[in-house]
Amino acid sequence: MSAHNDPHAMQPHGGTGHDHGPNEQDVHDSLNHVVSPVIYITVAAILLVMTAVTAAVSFVDLGTFNAVVALFIACFKASIVVLFFMHVKYSSKLTKLTLFSGLFLFCVLIALTLSDYTTRAWGRW
Amino acid sequence: MDHISQVLWQFLVKWLTDFSLFPPEASKIAPQMDALFFFMVLISLIGMTVVVLLIVGFSILYGKKRHPVAVQIEGSTLLEATWTIIPLGLFLVIFVWGSLIYFRVYTPPANAMNIYVVGKQWMWKAEHPGGQHEINSLHIPIGRPIQLTLISQDVFHSFSIPAFRVKREAIPGRYTNVWFEATQTGTYHLFCTQYCGTNHSAMIGDIVVLSPDDYRKWLSESTSGMSLAQNGERLFASLSCNACHTGRAGSRGPNLAGIFGSEIHLANGSTAQVNEAYLRDAILNPSEHVAQGYVPIMPTYQGQVSEDGVISLVEYIKSLNSNDRVEQTLNTTTLLPESEGKATTDGQKPGGANPAKQAPASQGMVKQ
């Protein structure tokens, strides 16, 4: 799925050189971007604030938007965890593509399953 | 040697006398489905022939002896496009054709006669509107659309009539539908095709297609004395449904007269088409189906009424075509249930014993 979209991997010499046998390469495998603790602290603070916000918002009656807001905040929190704690912001396209393919398929699972449930004529939906 | 030849002889006789290659076409849909089937067989044969010809032909033409040096060919966009587009086109034709048949099989016509089928490990129980019950067999008249409303009491089953080319799973907790119209009298196989446990292969039966006269005769001979709707009426009264569903203005439950086939507004703002599935669900999960303007006070009958009971109740509600009918239920609840004379329904359907008279009423409802 990801192969042909990945220009980096398509380079003729992509994946060459020192990467035979992971053990040899461990010595210099530290990440290119060492994210500074300041960013970590900021992210953690934002996460804690957002947790408080989402808990507080759930006590306000917004109708169906309660669920929307709660999920939006959860997605936001998850995104910054993925981007900063998990270093995806600084990672290669391959990592991003891998993550994206997982999320895409998750959406396929939900969407196509719901295509049955939402169009059944059984009254519940 | 003698022994073996005898066995072989028996086998040969059996082969010649008891052997079929194609199932009978005994329903209206069967020839339509077979047309598509043979269309696909034709496509497959052509496809197979092309592939086999290519393989055999190239093998002969370009065998090493005859053609010692291979010519390197990269590919051909034109050819690639050809064998992408032609199969795609054919598949799309098949898709449209198949879907038309699918929708036909699973969309019962409004005038279909409804028979309930309850599947359980390991038998089929058919319940005719007139109250006739049968186990592992189904008697139906020729030339009339029959709708089956299927449900299972336990695991998934599948109601399959190969001669009619129809099949539908009976699943627990929900009604499913299928319909057919038999075109040939005779006895046909009924199979359970969804694996359902130990005696799955014993869950078979007969579909008996009768001429209208024979069917009438069968109906009167196999009556159980009470129609489904009458049975439902008893149940309706004994469960005190009529305490709320009085049919009068200001009652606690909505009026059920003429409700079947109509579209009702629910308290949660949605609308629902009242069919068998809806009625079943409303009896078992009433709080999800509160009619607009009513409060959710109806208790659930899950676990108190068997699937057979629910079917009777549904049939009874279907048969309520006027308020008079509801009032009558109220008045007769204290009477013995064998009060057949009160049936006000019109005897459209020819002949048959009293219980069968309930059926036309229900069909009248469907048409609304």
Add this chain to the structure above:
Amino acid sequence: MEQQVDTTSFAMWLFLVTEIMFFGGLFCSYLIFRNWYYPAFVAASHQLSIKEGTANTAVLIVSSFTMAMGVWCAETRRKGALVLCLCLTFVLGLVFLGIKYDEYHEKYEKHHVPSWHYSTKSFTDPASDPEVHNAYPDDKPLPLDMARHTEVYFGLYFAMTGMHALHMIIGISILGFMIFRARAGAYTNGHVTFVNNFGLYWHFVDIVWIFLYPLLYLISRHA
């Protein structure tokens, strides 16, 4: 030139993608039943302690932070700080499980564990459950048929949080092993792959909880 993604970290990402799909099946089920049985889900979610849920969210976020710091310590070769970070993560993980245990125990006592003498009393008769009833005095009693569907909610609750807790337990076990190795200086000599990959796993488990929290605890808390 772009930094080559390290082989094992790519493998870890692929594994996390399988984890997305693993929890995806649960989320898909949740979505369907929530739409079918919304009143039951609201009432049943009121049974969960929002205090404990929020506290657990905070605990996991902080543990994610300490884990991220642990990776940073390993990269910058600070052995003492690394061990400290790992120990903090370890302890926070245990705290999370402790709180979770308390919640499970309460469900057990109230007969809200599916099939184990499951009781719908709290929903058909809210007054019998004064604690929740006082917090949500406007909750109307559920009709019995809807009240029965709370069992599906708790089934999903236990399946989802149980699978999450299982991931936590596996994570904590690996953390224990890592603390020993870290004290021996195994990760502060440039070999950060293991810590880094474990960090990815731990953050992923955190993210799952970030979604479980609003889905299970915060369904219409406004009474």
Add this chain to the structure above:
Amino acid sequence: MSTDTIVRLPDQSTARLPKVNFITKENGLLSWLLTGDHKRIATLYLISITFFFAIGGALAGLIRLELLTPQSDLMAADTYNKVFSMHGIIMVFLFLVPSIPATLGNFLMPLMIGAKDLALPKINLLSWYLYVIAGCMILYSMMTGGVDTGWTFTVPLSTHYVNTNVITTGLAIFVAGFSSVFTGLNFIVTIHKMRAPGMTWFRLPLFVWSNYAASILMVLGTPVLAITLVLVVLERAFGIGVFDPAKGGDPILFQHLFWFYSHPAVYIMILPGMGVISEVISTFSRKRVFGYTAVAFSSVAIAVFAFFVWEHHMFIMGVSNYSTLVFSLLTMLVAVPSAIKIFNWSFTLYKGSITFETPMLYSFGFMGLFTTGGLTGVFLASTGTDIHLTETYFIVAHFHFVMVGGMLMAFLSGIHFWWPKWTGRMYPEKISQLAALITFIGFNLTFFPQFILGMLGMPRRYAAYPPEFQVLNVFSTAGATILGIGYLLPILYLTWSLKYGEIAGDNPWQATGLEWQIQSPPLTENFPEIPIVDYEAYDYEWLERKEKEVTRVG
């Protein structure tokens, strides 16, 4: 050597197997059980998979014997149910899913891309151990009463209505699923990260492409099966109610989740087989695969579309009529890439220089049977005819044409093709050609009558059936006997060839893949030095030039 073969073997009087190779490098059981070498793990897989195939095959024999007569006389109905359930579970989860990827894929992937090993050798070994654990659990459950749910574990039958070993079997499949995930994950990482210098994506052999596509399916699909089985186990053990209609759960949801994996799973099974066919057809017609990129991308297209079609297993289960439209249409689309492949292989023969060694015969068998299987799949994808044909022997015949006729033919083709590389010795040619022929005939005799049985309406999973179906069932059983011989022969003569086969030399087929440019059996580290790839895949002219140079220098 006659002119109608490309086999070129070294002079048998002087030829010796290389003294140092991956088999002889280390001795002792432990050196095998703790190995990280992909070739040794592949060998372990080959042995264990053959073992489970034999068990599954024996069960299939029992099924066919029982169906010889209309009554359930050989076995009682519940025994029969256990037998076909076990046949399905073993064949699907312990044979078909791991067969080609875990044996040939494991053996060849690093060789083909010019790497010393897979990216994660320890994970590879772990995956074998998980496979063995899963196999043992399944054997255990088989010996302690078996399981009679069918391999599909339909709820609520599996959760509430049987009292057999559903939990053990479910967990076993869960473990086998992890084995499969780890194999797939290993392949993807290896293909991305371990390619030799110059080995670009479009120089990869098509076997690698198709395994890559299958690996994507394994990694993304298997976890959904895992969670589904976990829910089944939880439902059965604790009654969580998610799949229980009595509690408000939905058994159809189980079907959605189960087929979300189990449909892509059939592509996990068939895609690696397609890779084998590409290699074999190209080699024995001395020609680059016709439309390399189309074949490569059709593998990826199959992998992507495989996830969009699962509901076609549920058309008659009361799902929404409208969603069947979507799924039926998408199913039609997924059939197209398979058609593309078949025609591309056929045209690879065009203007080639074809020889008919055993692997090629099996490949021709594959093409014929897979085409039949694929075309009958369209009968089932079309919703209208699916109503009549599904859950009958038509569907049994369809998936056996694809899985046994397709996948198993490809597996045998591949085993014969790479046997000289794997063991350093040739298999006996004449008898193996005979075995290929027997398999083909036996297969058609076994499964073609089942199409007719299905059209007649004979339901699957029946221990007893109406007597008018007997004639066709007798044919089928007779065919199964022949098929059994067809499978027994390779096991025998391949074992024989381990000791008595001719020495194969490095490249008996004059094939172009990197794996053929090294000694057979290969060294533990595969390549003495990392190769630099400066030629396209299937470049037979490059091979000729290279051989000329060698002879000139020599």
